[in-house]
Amino acid sequence: METLEYDVVVIGGGPAGENAAQYAVEGTGMTAAIIERELLGGECSYWACIPSKALLRPVAAADVTSDLPGVSSAHVAPKALLERRDTWVAHYDDSGQAKWAEGADLAVLRGDARLTGERTVRLSSSDGDRVVRARQAVVIATGSAANLPEDYADALPWGSRDATGVLEVPDRLVVVGGGVVACEAATWMTALGSSVTLVVRGDRLLARAEPFAGEAVLASLRERGVTVLLDTSVESVRRADPAATGTGRVHGGTVTITTTGGELEADEVLLAIGRTPRLDDLGLDAVDLTPDDVTSGRLPEWLHAVGDASGGPPLTHWGKHQARVVGARIAAAAAGEVAWEPDREAPVPQVVFTEPEVATVGLTEAEARDAGHDVVVTRVPTSSASGVALMRDHVAGQAQLVVDAGSHLLLGATFVGPQGGELVHAATIAITGGTPVHVLRHAVASFPTASELWLRLLEELPPPFRRPPPA
Ligand SMILES: Cc1cc2nc3c(=O)[nH]c(=O)nc-3n(C[C@H](O)[C@H](O)[C@H](O)COP(=O)(O)OP(=O)(O)OC[C@H]3O[C@@H](n4cnc5c(N)ncnc54)[C@H](O)[C@@H]3O)c2cc1C
Numbered sequence: 001m002e003t004l005e006y007d008v009v010v011i012g013g014g015p016a017g018e019n020a021a022q023y024a025v026e027g028t029g030m031t032a033a034i035i036e037r038e039l040l041g042g043e044c045s046y047w048a049c050i051p052s053k054a055l056l057r058p059v060a061a062a063d064v065t066s067d068l069p070g071v072s073s074a075h076v077a078p079k080a081l082l083e084r085r086d087t088w089v090a091h092y093d094d095s096g097q098a099k100w101a102e103g104a105d106l107a108v109l110r111g112d113a114r115l116t117g118e119r120t121v122r123l124s125s126s127d128g129d130r131v132v133r134a135r136q137a138v139v140i141a142t143g144s145a146a147n148l149p150e151d152y153a154d155a156l157p158w159g160s161r162d163a164t165g166v167l168e169v170p171d172r173l174v175v176v177g178g179g180v181v182a183c184e185a186a187t188w189m190t191a192l193g194s195s196v197t198l199v200v201r202g203d204r205l206l207a208r209a210e211p212f213a214g215e216a217v218l219a220s221l222r223e224r225g226v227t228v229l230l231d232t233s234v235e236s237v238r239r240a241d242p243a244a245t246g247t248g249r250v251h252g253g254t255v256t257i258t259t260t261g262g263e264l265e266a267d268e269v270l271l272a273i274g275r276t277p278r279l280d281d282l283g284l285d286a287v288d289l290t291p292d293d294v295t296s297g298r299l300p301e302w303l304h305a306v307g308d309a310s311g312g313p314p315l316t317h318w319g320k321h322q323a324r325v326v327g328a329r330i331a332a333a334a335a336g337e338v339a340w341e342p343d344r345e346a347p348v349p350q351v352v353f354t355e356p357e358v359a360t361v362g363l364t365e366a367e368a369r370d371a372g373h374d375v376v377v378t379r380v381p382t383s384s385a386s387g388v389a390l391m392r393d394h395v396a397g398q399a400q401l402v403v404d405a406g407s408h409l410l411l412g413a414t415f416v417g418p419q420g421g422e423l424v425h426a427a428t429i430a431i432t433g434g435t436p437v438h439v440l441r442h443a444v445a446s447f448p449t450a451s452e453l454w455l456r457l458l459e460e461l462p463p464p465f466r467r468p469p470p471a
């Protein structure tokens with residue numbers, strides 16, 4: 001069997017794998033190969049972040065015009081919206097990404113990779129099998145797969161790939177789940193003309209964020225005609241004539257969903273109930289490891305995991321951050337050095353692109369208290385900064401900071417409303433840099449910008465937070 005050899009071998013060419021390969025070898029003279037079995041660029045580029053945001057942005061822009069005197073209201077044009085999605089996913093052609101890899105001196109090997117021993121991978125493709133050896137390190141960057149419980153499988157439900165790759169818009173769509181995919185997909189599928197019902201087993205949406213965030217999204221979804229059934233579990237799903245018609249097409253006849261609240265009929269059902277690291281077909285047993293070892297970081301020094309596969313927060317920017325850190329570690333180790341890393345753990349930001357937008361970083365109030373912090377919480381309406389209020393007539397949402405009472409350090413922040421995704425980065429910087437709130441008060445935002453919301457929030461803190469804490 002032919003054997004190929006590189007310094008670094010990365011399994012999976014999503015955003016995390018691409019960054020790990022690039023950062024491990026850039027400027028070192030080392031070589032790296034990325035092994036990819038589908039499209040270089042991964043889930044994010046073709047079936048997740050990029051198509052979903054390409055679909056959501058025009059919907060958000062149309063919303064603003066309907067709430068902004070001085071312009072005529074814009075409306076979503078479904079056909080043009082799907083064409084925009086197709087452009088952003090490059091019509092599912094990864095030659096642009098392949099060109100980037102070539103420019104970065106990274107080899108791209110097409111096929112399925114499986115670990116077969118220490119620093120050794122078997123690559124299987126239509127050209128046959130090859131052995132790929134790593135002189136320094138192997139990186140697992142295989143991403144995650146959408147959860148599909150067995151009792152749903154026979155009904156061929158939609159997964160997130162069908163929702164982002166939608167070609168046929170079902171008249172009636174039931175979405176199971178109340179998390180990020182469910183809330184974002186409900187927004188664009190409603191705009192495309194589906195009558196959407198969300199079946200949520202918990203008592204709120206976006207349960208990992210502050211309760212006021214989920215409440216704002218719930219109110220807005222209901223206002224745009226989405227039926228949201230909280231505290232409702234699915235008991236069974238049946239479908240007449242299931243048919244594997246392909247991604248984004250309706251998968252057969254009418255679906256009957258029996259829930260704890262009664263029976264629902266729909267033309268399609270979308271499962272949005274979380275994702276699991278893709279580690280089961282990777283040959284981990286050949287190196288005496290289990291998926292648990294990977295997600296808890298119990299790995300030999302030559303093996304690393306980044307992105308969704310690592311079991312960390314399944315977010316593109318987080319996977320890319322992990323990949324940069326791991327890449328730097330590999331490069332340093334090869335040079336007999338140790339990469340510099342800050343002692344403070346980086347906080348994880350997330351933006352949910354619903355209407356209103358929900359942006360979070362660090363700890364929620366409940367998480368901070370559970371972690372033993374004595375906290376002070378400050379919350380203001382998002383409309384309280386004139387820079388935000390000027391953007392549209394009706395601004396929903398609130399903004400909140402969670403501050404450690406002893407150290408004055410910011411622990412977490414939530415911004416719900418216009419510009420939330422941009423406002424939260426200042427909080428990420430403050431937490432990363434360890435800047436206390438009495439110093440943040442002197443970071444002046446321009447008038448009238450959304451960033452003045454920071455001033456409103458900091459002004460709401462009790463007066464002792466205007467000077468350093470007592471020694
Ligand atoms: C609908 C949706 C919307 C999202 N929107 C956002 C968003 O707005 N912002 C955000 O930050 N995150 C978002 N995410 C999450 C984001 O998509 C993931 O966190 C990100 O794609 C993870 O990157 P990754 O490189 O770890 O894995 P992936 O992007 O999944 O890439 C892994 C790659 O590995 C390949 N692979 C797997 N196994 C093998 C093997 N054995 N051999 C060869 N190749 C293999 C796969 O084919 C794939 O290309 C969204 C997710 C979904 C489902």
Ligand SMILES: NC(=O)c1ccc[n+]([C@@H]2O[C@H](COP(=O)([O-])OP(=O)(O)OC[C@H]3O[C@@H](n4cnc5c(N)ncnc54)[C@H](O)[C@@H]3O)[C@@H](O)[C@H]2O)c1
Binds near residue numbers: 177184351352
């Ligand atoms: N804008 C973004 O950053 C963005 C957008 C989309 C997805 N993502 C990422 O993708 C990941 C997956 O998204 P998701 O929405 O599938 O997961 P999620 O974890 O956000 O939400 C899962 C939802 O399904 C429910 N659920 C879980 N198991 C269930 C079951 N058996 N029956 C019924 N309900 C069940 C949960 O209670 C929750 O409401 C997220 O964790 C997120 O990090 C990010």
